[in-house]
Amino acid sequence: MLNAPITTEDSLKIPRHGQLVVWAVSDGRAGIHNQVLGLAEAIADLTPANVVVRHIRYRRMFDRWPTFLRLFPHLMLKRDSDPVGRPWPDIWIAAGRATLPHSKRVKKLSNGQTLVVQLQDPREASKRFDMVIAPLHDQVKGDNVLSIQGSTHRVTxxxxxxxxxxxxxxxxxxxxxxxxxxxxxxxxxxxxxxxxxxxxxxxxxxxxxxxxxxxxxxxxxxxxxxxxxxxxxxxxxxxxxxxxxxxxxxxxxxxxxxxxxxxxxxxxxxxxxxxxxxxxxxxxxxxxxxxxxxxxxxxxxxxxxxxxxxWSGELRQWKYTPLNETRRAAEAVLALYAEKHPDRRAKG
Missing domain, CATH: 3.40.50.2000 (Glycogen Phosphorylase B;)
Incomplete structure (x- = not known):
């Protein structure tokens, strides 16, 4: 399983020129939308990045199909669904069952140039993605799995x-x-x-x-x-x-x-x-x-x-360091991207 590395700010500034393009992909439901967007925004806080929101919506007849039957998922989308096609982003962050066939497709069609990050438990082999970021309580196993306490989010x-x-x-x-x-x-x-x-x-x-x-x-x-x-x-x-x-x-x-x-x-x-x-x-x-x-x-x-x-019946006061798993996840994503694309690492 992955452990988020200890990094310096300079080592996370990946692009030599321009910005990374990061897609935040979900079906638009608030709970998972905030997870993918929160992680994408955390990446943008660490390195120059253009965050693009993509909401995937299937036509009614395909909406409940299992993932393994969605062999051509891009052809099953509603007209008002956001487009999912070239040019592919540098980093693809997705969550939810609706995104699974697209995540696997992007990994293949981009020839490995897009780093595919799947949030939550995908309930299939983690090796089908570049990284899986899953809640610790889901007990997801895999060499490319980063387990975090809770979920990524937009609170800073x-x-x-x-x-x-x-x-x-x-x-x-x-x-x-x-x-x-x-x-x-x-x-x-x-x-x-x-x-x-x-x-x-x-x-x-x-x-x-x-x-x-x-x-x-x-x-x-x-x-x-x-x-x-x-x-x-x-x-x-x-x-x-x-x-x-x-x-x-x-x-x-x-x-x-x-x-x-x-x-x-x-x-x-x-x-x-x-x-x-x-x-x-x-x-x-x-x-x-x-x-x-x-x-x-x-x-x-x-x-x-x-x-x-x-809740014990009374309000109590205590102190702790604010939980910042979204930042830890963002650092891990950028570290993996830099490892896979050493030519794009910014020079100090």
Whole structure:
């Protein structure tokens, strides 16, 4: 398995002339889009790069076909899908089942000139890609696998400050400390019933009152309507801002303002992003729908790192170095690119 190298800034400045072209490829769903774009942007922070977003969408008749049947995936795309063809990028970063046949195709058609990076567990041999970057809790094996804690994402101190600026005036009307609560929803492994939402309301009320805090709560697209209604009704009298999914999304502003965080256990992305802030992350229980083994390993990893703890009934304060696995992954990608293309390494 790969270990991210210790690198210097100069060694990561790959292009001698111009910029690297990096494609961030997904089916457009927010969860995986943010993973590929976050890694691409982290690469661009380390070396001159032009980041290009590509969203892959299949025609309905092909949408549920297994990967092995998509022999000509470029011919199966919708008209409004982004084009996937020459000229190929220097680095291809993809995530999600929809991208798998394209990733393998690009590796072959580019004659190895494009570095193909697949995020998450591809559920097939890792050697079909140049690099696989997978969550540690998925236990993916392979000589070209980089295992990271959680997922790659777009949370950086610079982004948080920039995205918080439009919310500064509204937030200045409240006194701290600020408690940011991130609510997920229905997934393969978890869900949130109206009854669970009632329990969360009580836990959040206790947390707010114990610290005389201002509440900044955000639900997600996956939050069921009945649970969303319970949360909004049950917490509307508390000082703060409740984001119900409509209008401008304050997600980054809420992360930036937080003194404490509470995050539901169903989302690897939200917990990893919260852990990138260096603020104490309290994990809230959800209703289980399937095996929780992977999530158990993930949350244990965050606890071992020092970022998160299960909700104990009170807000607690602790310190840790912000989790920065996206930067580590970006360094590993550039190191591998430099190894495969030594002629493009910048001269000091």
């Amino acid at each position: 101190p610079e982004r948080l400050k920039r995205e918080a600026a439009p919310w500064a005036e509204r937030l200045s009307a409240f006194d701290g400390p600020f408690l940011t609560v991130l609510i997920g929803g229905k997934s393969k492994s978890h869900t949130i019933s109206a009854e669970r939402a009632e329990a969360l309301v009580q836990q959040i009320r206790i947390a707010v009152k114990s610290k005389k805090a201002t509440l900044l709560l955000s639900v997600s697209r996956r939050t069921p309507d009945d649970a969303r209604k319970v949360l909004m009704e049950g917490l509307k009298d508390l000082p703060g801002i409740l984001y119900d999914g409509k209008g401008e999304n304050p997600y980054f502003a809420f992360l930036n303002a937080a003194d404490f965080l509470m995050v539901t256990e169903d989302s690897v992305n939200m917990a990893a992003e919260a852990s990138a802030t260096g603020k104490p992350v309290h994990i809230l229980s959800m209703d289980a729908r399937g095996s929780g083994a992977k999530f158990g390993r993930f949350h244990q990893g965050l606890q071992d790192y020092g970022a998160a703890r299960p």
